Amino acid sequence: MKLTIAWLHPDLMSTYGDRGNIICIEKRCQWRGIAATVMPVTLETHLSALSTSDLIFMGGAQDRQQKLAGPDFLKNKGPVVKKMVEKGIPALFVCAAYQFVGHYYKPYQGDPIPGVGIFDLYTEHPGDQAKRLIGNVVAELISHQLSAISYQQKTIVGFENHGGRTYLNTNSKSQTSTTKPFAKVIKGFGNNGEDGYEGAVYKNAIGSYFHGPLLPKNPHLADWLIQKALEVKYNTNVHFRSLDDSIENKAHGFIVKKYGSQKIDTFRN
């Protein structure tokens, strides 16, 4: 089996360890004998190449880089990615990319910047006096799709650093919206610091404010993405062997222990 992982704008949308997600997916495929190829998708990459990929990742950006990548993503890559996500191709959008795939981002001053609208959500910046939401985060997964697979870990851990506040299910038809919150915050801020939710799930796509290397300390998410990618590509159920995740679990457990003081149950298989 083989997978092609599209890494959107590795030179612009990669700010603080975002590469960790790509390394993690690549290695965990290799360790299972799945041939993984990483395809950097830059401003110059042709769209036909992008549409042949099996898994999509897009990371965070600093303002100037975001302004360079933004128009290209909105006009060219974004619509292709949207079609792919609709078909069930798994994707991970982190930080600035998470904001990009909503309806719009409204800065403190100026007009809203449209997003690609893959997820039913929008983001607002509450003003230059509002504090940035920065710190270690622990959250508990609530997505039904994710819980369908049995995992040891019920929690996700990471670090967030964002000014924008993201709100899900913005239409009055929210009952019917298929964009669901991804996790419930145990420690930290999450989407907006108000409603207690973190991230979003739509079909097999995940959006998250856990920036940078989300997957290495949350290998269950990495495996879920790989599994979905294989299932969609080969149209069959995939059961692959578990790996020795002792170091992953120690790094994960350290954050849960230090910041997520609430008692957390593990999934019962």
Add this chain to the structure above:
Amino acid sequence: MGILRLASLAQDGTTASFTGVIIIFGKLISLLSTFLHLGSGATWPGEVALRLSPTMLSSLASHLKKGVILIAGTNGKTTTALMIKTILENSRQSVVHNASGANLENGIVSALIQKSDADWGVFEVDENALPSVMSSLSSRVRSDGEAISHQHEIASSKTPRNDNKKKLIIVLLNLFRDQLDRYGEVDVIAQKWEKALRSTKAMIIANADDPLVAHLGLHTKRSVTYFGINDRTKFLAGMEHATDSTFCLHCGARLAYEGIYFSHLGIWKCPKCGQKRPKPDISEAKSPLPGLYNLYNALAAKAVAKTLDIQADLAGFHPAFGRQEEIGNVKIFLSKNPTGFNQSLRTVLDLGAKQLLLVLNDRIPDGRDVSWIWDVDFEMIPRTVSVRVSGDRVYDLALRLKYAGVKSSIFEHLEDALNTSELLYVLPTYSAMLEVRKILMGRKIL
């Protein structure tokens, strides 16, 4: 009580006597702080002095006979400042310097309280503090780059009256991503610098090879002395992942590189608008320390020497604390961000290191966010090198190394990790570096 009394004295007395009193008061605080083991007094006296008199920096700096040199940039501030200090002292000029690395305004004022009658003030400055320090210092500088003396502020007969032309020199080394949760984005810092440079009358020394720093130089009206490396044998085979400024600052197009030395430093030009790396005025120097990053530091120091028309003599240079410092069988290479870590790794591997200790902390001076370790190219460590890991976030580091294909031994206690009789190269983050020194030397700093 004492502070209140001083404040009322300030209202009654003249500015001159007030400054003098604060200096004495500051020295007392510094002594007290050392006596009570509250640290070496690197920031306290300055902080108190600034509370009493917000213009303290310019008052104190006016006592310096020749002027002030500020060094700013993500990496290399401490070493470059020390090189400049060495060069000046070798040409028989006295220097006051914030050697402890306290590089906010309060640290600079503290250093000046200790010794304000030197020829030069050589100060490393925090990236975000540079604009405010510049505006505090350059408030009375003439358009020809010469600062006007503030002699009237002190009535002491010791103040020299024959030299009223003082220089302000600003050295801009580089800008890399560093502790995003603390410093903010690289471009935001660059914008602040650009604004500060617009109104300054200082002489500017800038790195031609860093497109972001060179862009600042190209857009100031001041004359700029550039330094850069012209040695094409030092080019990397390909671009590293940890780069920040590979798109034109002027028009936004992707920059074309003839070659890259590390990160986004190299010989660059914009194929679209034509903006390109300025020709360096200084491109050759002998660095007393190994590593390409130290060559840049030496070039910057030499550029200062050229500006002052003195010899760039680095004889007697000793590395600053934690910067290639040797303590017994341990060599410490401070490594606090992706570019710095990549450079440290390359340097120790070039030196033939067989045993490494990597230490990752996540305290305030390190940045709370350790995500950046995924931008470091640990993949370059050969299998023949034995690697130990330690620090607050030892498991994050062990995890990163696992995915780089590097086996590591985990030490939850730093003391144990340092326990070896073989030559050990230690690459720690900032607070980890202080801890390593404390364990090895039995005391805190300096």
